[in-house]
Amino acid sequence: MPDLNALTDAAELFAAVEPKRAMVITAHPDDCEFMCGGTVAVLTRGGWEVDIMVATSGNKGTKDPQVSAQWLAGTREDEQREAARRLGAREPIFLGMHDGGVQDDDELRETIVHQMRRRRPELVITWDGFRPGFNHRDHRNVGRATYDAIFPAADDHLYHPEHKDEGLQPHRPQVLLLGGQAGTGTPDFTVDIRPVLRRKVRAVLAHTSQMRGRTEAQLLALWKQRAAEVGETDPKRVFAEAYRRVIFAR
Ligand SMILES: [Zn+2]
Secondary structure, eight states, rough: OOGGOOOOOOHHHHHHOOEEEEEEEEESSTTHHHHHHHHHHHHHTTEEEEEEEEEEOOOOOOOOOOHHHHHHHHHHHHHHHHHHHHHTOOOOEEEETTTTOOOOOOHHHHHHHHHHHHHOOEEEEOOOOSSTOOOOOHHHHHHHHHHIIIIIIITTSSGGGGGGGTTOOOOOEEEEEEEEOTTTTSSSSSEOGGGHHHEEEEEEOOOOHHHHHHHHHHHHHHHHHHHHHTOOOOOHHHTTEEEEEEEEEO
């Protein structure tokens, strides 16, 4: 087993990790595609199985008074399914929490531990919930609960011993990538997504209800503009996804 701490290049790290199972844990439909859609496409192209787990169904966040929360949730779940298909990921797992109501509590941690013991990912991607001033509270809470689920809970059989009754065993992923680092973050790991850029764009555009008619060209221009605002013009970094990387010892 190679020392994963020594592998700072994404291609080398992804090649070294076995078995090739990953899980993305996010708060809302479309989080995965914006934060790490390119990384997911890179992984699935490399033969990885990728699960996308979404805490809420995005049942808020509309200014249209005609739209009900239930309708919006159903629509956004369908959009997430289509986005996952476009990225080559598996059918998404929806936890059905309310948008804006995600708590970093025992219940969420237990759910994440359960899913980790069930799907046994070696690589997990989630929001960086520890970054000061980080945007949406659902993002922060999902990020923190995921970190705490990996360590110490998921690999310790004394946490949630009832999982054993379902035949589930303790599990610890080897790599955690904390996302949302573009611009003001402090990334120490980047994935060059230029080879899969169109796939990411198509996956983002699957979230039709959130896109307000935006086109592929407009999305690319927007990303370039955001990168330029923080002084980034090198295409290799403009079209990169950036993370803080945590390696967990076994
Ligand atoms: Zn979100």
